[in-house]
Amino acid sequence: METIFWLIVVAVMLVIEIFTLGLTTIWFSLGAVVAAIASALGAPIWLQIVLFAVVSVIVMVLVRPFAMKVVNRDRVQTNIEEVIGKTAVVIKRIDNRAGEGTVRFRGVEWTARSTDEEVIEIDEDVVIESVSGVKLIVRRAEKENREVEK
Numbered sequence: 001m002e003t004i005f006w007l008i009v010v011a012v013m014l015v016i017e018i019f020t021l022g023l024t025t026i027w028f029s030l031g032a033v034v035a036a037i038a039s040a041l042g043a044p045i046w047l048q049i050v051l052f053a054v055v056s057v058i059v060m061v062l063v064r065p066f067a068m069k070v071v072n073r074d075r076v077q078t079n080i081e082e083v084i085g086k087t088a089v090v091i092k093r094i095d096n097r098a099g100e101g102t103v104r105f106r107g108v109e110w111t112a113r114s115t116d117e118e119v120i121e122i123d124e125d126v127v128i129e130s131v132s133g134v135k136l137i138v139r140r141a142e143k144e145n146r147e148v149e150k
Helices: 002-020 026-040 045-071
Strands: 087-095 100-105 108-114 125-132 135-140
Touching (some): 002 045, 026 045
Antiparallel strands (some): 087 100, 100 108
16 A cells, blocks of 8 residues: 555656656655655565655755756846846936936846945946846946946
């Protein structure tokens, strides 16, 4: 009966993996396969549970990083991801406390906030550090970094 239980766990984990496609439950299905084999060989339930847990964790820790690289190999960055590190120009004073600030990047106006809470004045160059929703999170550009994509 325990072997059937473990095989059901395998099936459930595989079905969840098929629907999520995030390499989240496949590791537990492998652990359940080992537990099912142990059950079929007459191992006590405590050993089956230990094998399930240990094998699941070991496989997840050792194989998941490599598997994620393989799965994400063909991932294409979006346009949003490519703006990070680029330079824009402030067209409305950036003041986080007042909740205001706008920059122009490639001809498009974006709401902007400073990374370090400093006020950045109009016509100053800023470097885009990250994107939060529809806001660019920026820092003041260094003097030698004057290539602005307006």
